[in-house]
Amino acid sequence: MKIEGTHQLQAPRQRVYDCLTDPQVLQRCIPGCERLEKTGENAYSATIRAGVGTIKGVFTGTVKLEDMRPPEHYRIVVEGKGTPGFMKGTGDLDLEAEGEATIIKYTGDLQVGGTIASVGQRMIQGTAKMMASQFFLALEAEAKTAVGEPPPSHGFFRTALRWFSGLLRKLFSPH
Amino acid sequence: MATKYVGQRVKRTEDPRLIKGLAHYVDDIRLPDTLHVSFVRSVYAHARINSIDTTEALKAPGVVAVYTGKDIAEKIGPVPCASALPGLKVPDYRVLAQDKVYFVGHPIAAVVATNAYAARDAVDLVMVDYDDLPVVVDVEAAAKGGPVIYENFGDNIAYKLTAGEGDIEAALGSADRVLKQRIVHQRLAPIAMEGRGVLARYFPGEGELTLWSSTQIPHLMRTQVALMIGIGENKLRVITPEVGGGFGSKLNVYAEEALLGWISMQLNKPVKWIETRRENIQATIHGRGQVGYIEIGCKKDGTLTGLRYNVFADLGAYHQLLTPAIPTLTGLMLSGAYKIPAIQINVTACFTNKVATDAYRGAGRPEATYVVERALDLVAAELGIDAAEVRRRNFPAPNEFPFHTATGLDYDSGDYETALNNAQALIGYSKLREEQKKARDEGRLIGIGISTYVEICALGPSQAMPAGGWESATVRIEPTGKVTVLTGASPHGQGQETSFAQIAADELGVDLNDVTVIHGDTGIVQYGIGTFGSRATAVGGTAVLIAIQKLKEKAQKIAAHMLKCEASNLAFEGGRYSVQAAQAAAATGTSEPVVPVGEAPAGALPEPQTEGKSSLTIQDIALAAHLAKELPPDTEPGLSATYFFEPKNFTFPFGTHICAVEIDRDTGDLKFLRYVAVDDCGKVINPMLVDGQLHGGIVQSLGQALFEEVVYDEQGQLVTGTLMDYAVPKASQVPWLELDRTETPSPVNPLGVKGVGEAGTIGATPAIVGAIVDALAPFGVKHLDMPVKPEAIWRIVNA
Numbered sequence: 001m002k003i004e005g006t007h008q009l010q011a012p013r014q015r016v017y018d019c020l021t022d023p024q025v026l027q028r029c030i031p032g033c034e035r036l037e038k039t040g041e042n043a044y045s046a047t048i049r050a051g052v053g054t055i056k057g058v059f060t061g062t063v064k065l066e067d068m069r070p071p072e073h074y075r076i077v078v079e080g081k082g083t084p085g086f087m088k089g090t091g092d093l094d095l096e097a098e099g100e101a102t103i104i105k106y107t108g109d110l111q112v113g114g115t116i117a118s119v120g121q122r123m124i125q126g127t128a129k130m131m132a133s134q135f136f137l138a139l140e141a142e143a144k145t146a147v148g149e150p151p152p153s154h155g156f157f158r159t160a161l162r163w164f165s166g167l168l169r170k171l172f173s174p175h
Numbered sequence: 176m177a178t179k180y181v182g183q184r185v186k187r188t189e190d191p192r193l194i195k196g197l198a199h200y201v202d203d204i205r206l207p208d209t210l211h212v213s214f215v216r217s218v219y220a221h222a223r224i225n226s227i228d229t230t231e232a233l234k235a236p237g238v239v240a241v242y243t244g245k246d247i248a249e250k251i252g253p254v255p256c257a258s259a260l261p262g263l264k265v266p267d268y269r270v271l272a273q274d275k276v277y278f279v280g281h282p283i284a285a286v287v288a289t290n291a292y293a294a295r296d297a298v299d300l301v302m303v304d305y306d307d308l309p310v311v312v313d314v315e316a317a318a319k320g321g322p323v324i325y326e327n328f329g330d331n332i333a334y335k336l337t338a339g340e341g342d343i344e345a346a347l348g349s350a351d352r353v354l355k356q357r358i359v360h361q362r363l364a365p366i367a368m369e370g371r372g373v374l375a376r377y378f379p380g381e382g383e384l385t386l387w388s389s390t391q392i393p394h395l396m397r398t399q400v401a402l403m404i405g406i407g408e409n410k411l412r413v414i415t416p417e418v419g420g421g422f423g424s425k426l427n428v429y430a431e432e433a434l435l436g437w438i439s440m441q442l443n444k445p446v447k448w449i450e451t452r453r454e455n456i457q458a459t460i461h462g463r464g465q466v467g468y469i470e471i472g473c474k475k476d477g478t479l480t481g482l483r484y485n486v487f488a489d490l491g492a493y494h495q496l497l498t499p500a501i502p503t504l505t506g507l508m509l510s511g512a513y514k515i516p517a518i519q520i521n522v523t524a525c526f527t528n529k530v531a532t533d534a535y536r537g538a539g540r541p542e543a544t545y546v547v548e549r550a551l552d553l554v555a556a557e558l559g560i561d562a563a564e565v566r567r568r569n570f571p572a573p574n575e576f577p578f579h580t581a582t583g584l585d586y587d588s589g590d591y592e593t594a595l596n597n598a599q600a601l602i603g604y605s606k607l608r609e610e611q612k613k614a615r616d617e618g619r620l621i622g623i624g625i626s627t628y629v630e631i632c633a634l635g636p637s638q639a640m641p642a643g644g645w646e647s648a649t650v651r652i653e654p655t656g657k658v659t660v661l662t663g664a665s666p667h668g669q670g671q672e673t674s675f676a677q678i679a680a681d682e683l684g685v686d687l688n689d690v691t692v693i694h695g696d697t698g699i700v701q702y703g704i705g706t707f708g709s710r711a712t713a714v715g716g717t718a719v720l721i722a723i724q725k726l727k728e729k730a731q732k733i734a735a736h737m738l739k740c741e742a743s744n745l746a747f748e749g750g751r752y753s754v755q756a757a758q759a760a761a762a763t764g765t766s767e768p769v770v771p772v773g774e775a776p777a778g779a780l781p782e783p784q785t786e787g788k789s790s791l792t793i794q795d796i797a798l799a800a801h802l803a804k805e806l807p808p809d810t811e812p813g814l815s816a817t818y819f820f821e822p823k824n825f826t827f828p829f830g831t832h833i834c835a836v837e838i839d840r841d842t843g844d845l846k847f848l849r850y851v852a853v854d855d856c857g858k859v860i861n862p863m864l865v866d867g868q869l870h871g872g873i874v875q876s877l878g879q880a881l882f883e884e885v886v887y888d889e890q891g892q893l894v895t896g897t898l899m900d901y902a903v904p905k906a907s908q909v910p911w912l913e914l915d916r917t918e919t920p921s922p923v924n925p926l927g928v929k930g931v932g933e934a935g936t937i938g939a940t941p942a943i944v945g946a947i948v949d950a951l952a953p954f955g956v957k958h959l960d961m962p963v964k965p966e967a968i969w970r971i972v973n974a
Contacts, residue, residue, distance in 0.1 A: 001888075057299075081218075083299040085218045086218055086219075111890055112892070113218040113219055113220075113279070113890065113892050114218030114279075115218075115453075117218075117279075117888075117892040117893070117894070117896070118279070118453060118456075118457065118892070118893045118894070118896025118897065119453070119896055119897055119899075122899075122900065
């Protein structure tokens with residue numbers, strides 16, 4: 001299944017790119033990510049708690065970053081399996097500078113199997129979009145935090161607040 | 176035979192227990208110390224299994240054992256396939272996956288625990304390491320090449336078959352018009368209300384295994400499971416308690432049935448597995464699954480010259496019991512209700528990475544009927560002849576029966592035109608056409624669809640069947656006069672406890688309440704074939720009738736002996752043998768039974784009183800036969816008879832379904848204006864049961880026409896895995912069904928019955944789709960594939 005979208009982050013492109021390739025930042029930003037360990041050059045093993053609707057579980061797998069062209073592009077390749085089934089996906093991220101802000105365009109191809117496919121199929125697209133949105137909002141907060149500062153918190157309340165302020169920004173933006 | 180019950184709307188004797196919740200399905204049978212099984216099933220459509228780690232699962236609370244493919248490889252034989260077609264490729268499909276999995280839901284491991292929840296939880300702890308392999312989903316792609324599922328077979332084609340009579344090239348060549356159409360018969364899930372379920376109990380002392388299973392074929396299953404797990408067939412007892420629907424999905428021998436039996440033998444404890452709905456949609460057989468290409472030739476006046484059907488049959492990843500046979504039934508019925516001089520079917524049956532297809536209510540015949548009826552509609556539209564008229568012009572006349580078709584069948588009896596005429600009269604056809612014309616002028620979209628179907632039922636002569644086509648019955652009259660009927664047909668909702676009792680009560684002249692019909696227990700009932708293919712009444716009911724006739728021959732001898740007269744001087748009427756004098760004959764019907772049932776004195780059995788009597792009830796004779804004090808010489812005591820009825824031909828029920836629909840231009844939604852069905856299933860034993868069969872069948876047909884479709888994505892993942900996504904019709908979506916009948920007795924059996932279990936699913940889809948296509952004719956629509964969803968209609972209307 002194809003997943004695509006665009007997010008605008010209020011942070012400079014290089015900073016966003018650095019965050020996107022920092023495993024510690026990624027671990028904090030990926031919803032449900034409990035572990036992200038480096039296993040090689042741009043390769044990680046990960047544990048993510050995720051689910052669709054009532055089908056929830058823990059996925060373990062690998063994350064690889066490929067085709068890296070800082071600060072404008074990279075591809076992320078994810079493979080994971082767990083009790084709700086398996087997932088396999090690739091995503092291309094393109095970063096464009098727009099003044100002080102960065103626009104991220106992502107297109108991905110996601111394959112899921114097992115219970116999550118047979119039960120949650122109709123909700124996967126929505127869930128993936130929601131997770132992407134959570135991820136980018138958290139990423140924006142990270143990118144806006146200066147290097148060396150303590151990282152921002154990504155609890156439920158913070159995420160909700162960010163989502164709401166993002167919504168307001170979207171609604172009232174001149175474009 | 177006097178017909179006090181046959182032909183009457185007798186209420187189902189099964190219903191009170193079902194309505195009150197007193198019936199026993201497999202899951203209602205609770206044995207002490209029962210262990211529960213849950214399955215690890217493949218999440219991939221095609222993958223190699225590198226390893227299976229059961230360590231954590233075995234440590235989980237309540238878990239007793241975990242079995243994988245390795246454990247059973249040498250112990251349990253392959254899942255049986257009964258179809259033997261020339262050149263058929265048969266994969267070695269085991270009850271648990273060996274080194275590869277072939278479809279989503281393929282069983283990999285069985286977890287056994289002290290309760291069902293513990294077993295299910297531990298399933299998640301079994302770690303299977305897979306390497307996914309390329310997947311084959313589309314049947315036409317499978318035929319052309321691409322990834323090969325079974326490397327040893329070289330390709331994905333399980334078999335190819337060409338059948339039919341007549342010179343098809345000449346027939347199409349001589350036609351004024353040849354019309355072509357691609358037709359999709361989507362995969363359907365049978366969705367029996369009760370899923371499958373198995374309870375197995377091994378008695379180590381006796382060396383006997385009992386299997387309770389929700390199946391349509393207890394005896395065939397006993398034979399096959401005995402062979403699979405290597406137990407004597409006479410040490411295996413299969414009991415089918417209440418079965419909550421089958422629709423063909425339980426006309427099978429499944430991996431779980433053999434495996435549960437074997438596990439019980441390993442652990443010496445009862446083990447149970449109750450299928451979940453998700454498993455039901457994933458791992459119980461699907462139906463249909465054909466993509467075909469029609470070529471139909473006709474003359475300018477609508478006379479058909481020939482029909483060719485090139486079909487790709489989606490068999491799924493392996494064969495269940497009858498998987499390869501289903502497309503052959505399609506081939507047999509391609510003549511429909513019409514005289515078509517030349518017919519040819521070319522089947523290319525392919526393996527795909529999906530669960531196997533097999534018999535689903537209609538089993539190959541709905542596909543054929545749909546093809547033929549859609550073809551007739553194409554001819555009607557092309558030539559501008561009314562859809563009813565073009566059908567009428569191609570019917571064989573009633574005096575042309577037995578009617579030989581170019582598919583090699585001999586239709587037993589039929590009067591197709593009367594059924595069509597009656598249906599047209601019932602719906603007010605010509606007036607409806609006028610209304611349609613008027614509505615079109617007003618911009619409203621009304622369509623009328625017609626299906627004049629024929630089906631093949633009462634399966635069937637053993638020559639044409641994979642495992643015997645006969646059916647058995649034993650009829651006993653017990654010492655107290657109660658009648659016990661044992662039938663080899665194993666009903667699962669059809670109401671044969673009622674209809675067979677009607678046959679027996681009339682034939683024996685006893686009260687319906689004195690008859691009990693017993694079925695579905697191989698420990699009690701003589702070998703039988705089962706209930707499927709609309710066969711139970713035509714074959715199994717006939718066996719009951721003839722067993723009774725045999726029993727009565729003996730009863731008459733005993734009666735003559737007791738009444739001290741010649742057997743030939745006795746007549747049987749109203750349940751009573753009486754001396755055949757004019758006076759006695761006149762008196763029958765008014766006399767009381769000698770020993771009325773239920774009024775026999777308690778304690779010792781009463782002596783039959785014959786002194787001074789000129790007549791005896793059959794129940795008096797039964798008592799005498801058991802006391803055996805006054806029997807004619809060389810007569811065996813007891814009063815029972817067994818008969819195995821072998822039919823000489825199939826039966827061919829038929830009918831006309833007409834429906835009228837109106838389409839909402841704004842939403843593409845569909846409203847049924849009328850639905851009329853005139854069906855002919857030969858003689859009717861119980862009109863209420865026949866109506867019920869038609870209601871259910873038409874609704875399932877409507878489901879196929881409008882809603883239902885099993886969808887796998889391009890990776891072979893089952894997308895319609897729950898009833899949220901697989902859309903069976905709801906009550907509110909079903910129109911009022913106006914049913915009527917004609918009655919053309921079948922000469923194939925003495926009851927004159929034909930069968931009706933599948934008529935609805937066979938007759939209705941073409942009528943419904945035909946009506947939609949007719950409604951959309953102003954948009955140039957000639958055909959639409961099922962399920963015809965509002966979206967597709969909306970896109971046409973709003974293009």
